[in-house]
Amino acid sequence: MTDINAYQGPAEAGFGDYVALLKPRVMSLVVFTAFVGLWIAPVPMNPFVAFCSILFIALGGGASGALNMWYDADIDAVMKRTAGRPVPSGLVPKGDALALGIALSGLSVMMLGLAANWFAAGFLAFTIFFYAVVYTIWLKRSTPQNIVIGGAAGAFPPMIGWACATGGIGIESLLMFALIFFWTPPHFWALALFMNNDYTNAGVPMLPVTHGRKVTRRHIFGYTLVLTPFAIWLGFTSVGGGVYLAVSAVLNALFIAGGWQILRRSDEQSRADNHKVEKRYFRLSLYYLFLHFLALLVQHWVGAW
Amino acid sequence: MVMLPQVEHELHKRRRSRNLGLLVVLLAFVALVFGLSIAKITSGDMMEGYDHQPRASILPKDPNPPARTAPVAAPGTPAAEAMSQQPGASQ
Numbered sequence: 001m002t003d004i005n006a007y008q009g010p011a012e013a014g015f016g017d018y019v020a021l022l023k024p025r026v027m028s029l030v031v032f033t034a035f036v037g038l039w040i041a042p043v044p045m046n047p048f049v050a051f052c053s054i055l056f057i058a059l060g061g062g063a064s065g066a067l068n069m070w071y072d073a074d075i076d077a078v079m080k081r082t083a084g085r086p087v088p089s090g091l092v093p094k095g096d097a098l099a100l101g102i103a104l105s106g107l108s109v110m111m112l113g114l115a116a117n118w119f120a121a122g123f124l125a126f127t128i129f130f131y132a133v134v135y136t137i138w139l140k141r142s143t144p145q146n147i148v149i150g151g152a153a154g155a156f157p158p159m160i161g162w163a164c165a166t167g168g169i170g171i172e173s174l175l176m177f178a179l180i181f182f183w184t185p186p187h188f189w190a191l192a193l194f195m196n197n198d199y200t201n202a203g204v205p206m207l208p209v210t211h212g213r214k215v216t217r218r219h220i221f222g223y224t225l226v227l228t229p230f231a232i233w234l235g236f237t238s239v240g241g242g243v244y245l246a247v248s249a250v251l252n253a254l255f256i257a258g259g260w261q262i263l264r265r266s267d268e269q270s271r272a273d274n275h276k277v278e279k280r281y282f283r284l285s286l287y288y289l290f291l292h293f294l295a296l297l298v299q300h301w302v303g304a305w
Numbered sequence: 306m307v308m309l310p311q312v313e314h315e316l317h318k319r320r321r322s323r324n325l326g327l328l329v330v331l332l333a334f335v336a337l338v339f340g341l342s343i344a345k346i347t348s349g350d351m352m353e354g355y356d357h358q359p360r361a362s363i364l365p366k367d368p369n370p371p372a373r374t375a376p377v378a379a380p381g382t383p384a385a386e387a388m389s390q391q392p393g394a395s396q
Contacts, residue, residue, distance in 0.1 A: 014322040015323045015326030015327070048340055055337070
């Protein structure tokens with residue numbers, strides 16, 4: 001095929017490229033955890049209103065994703081994992097990402113307020129602000145604890161879901177927050193242990209880059225130990241029960257064992273088997289969170305305490 | 306008139322995908338707002354807010370409402386005449 005271009009015009013983005021700005025994979029986690037928070041709350045909701053609430057929470061999450069891609073276009077271009085995103089690849093202009101992010105933020109917050117209640121809407125607005133401004137603009141490039149604080153943004157969705165149904169906060173929703181909040185650092189640090197070069201090139205201060213990999217291994221194990229009591233505690237609240245406690249006990253035992261293995265390994269051993277243990281721990285962490293929330297759903301279905 | 310060959314560039318295909326996508330999103334949004342309205346209205350939520358004008362419909366419910374009495378038609382209206390023709394009418 002012959003294709004002659006006199007000059008390379010600006011690339012034209014398709015609809016999918018704008019959808020990619022909203023980070024659909026992150027959105028799926030937001031949808032799932034927000035749904036669980038809303039569904040297991042003690043106040044029943046009209047199913048259609050519940051569906052709309054989840055949709056607007058997801059849209060708010062997508063909006064913060066677009067704002068993140070607007071601000072982080074420079075470092076996304078350097079990292080292999082993110083170089084193909086719509087803004088660094090030149091498909092979508094930076095300004096478009098900013099405009100889409102701001103417009104969807106406003107829309108999602110207003111619509112959540114109208115669909116559910118204004119407390120939940122304010123909570124969503126705060127979450128978007130926290131992810132886009134506190135995490136992306138302020139902390140991501142300035143401290144190796146960026147993951148810890150950024151994790152809070154990812155931990156808010158079940159609380160927002162709970163707030164949609166109840167109009168407030170409960171110990172159960174705070175513990176769901178803690179579950180994601182303390183899960184995030186070991187999850188991302190395990191990833192950073194085998195994706196180190198990406199972050200080094202981009203100059204993002206990840207813990208393995210700034211404090212070394214040995215410290216990172218200690219931190220992973222430490223956070224695993226902090227996480228466990230909160231996960232178990234959730235099983236003794238009004239949303240917990242036998243099913244949840246059984247699932248949680250198994251997952252936490254596996255998670256601590258994995259963290260212990262990571263702690264005991266040296267970097268030479270890790271490189272020798274191509275980070276096998278770290279990769280396994282990372283995969284386990286994905287199941288850990290998913291199965292905890294699935295267990296909460298099942299527990300609600302069979303009846304909590 | 307000279308007919309130019311219709312050549313569709315890949316660029317046009319992408320542009321169309323964007324326009325169609327936006328159409329679907331807007332239609333879905335309309336459907337969503339409509340559905341929300343129906344859900345809200347049929348679930349019987351309090352839809353009236355206080356607009357700085359006291360009115361009977363926003364007063365709290367009377368726990369001991371007065372017994373219902375028969376409706377009284379205004380004198381001189383066809384309804385009043387119809388009632389007066391009924392057996393046992395007071396007027």
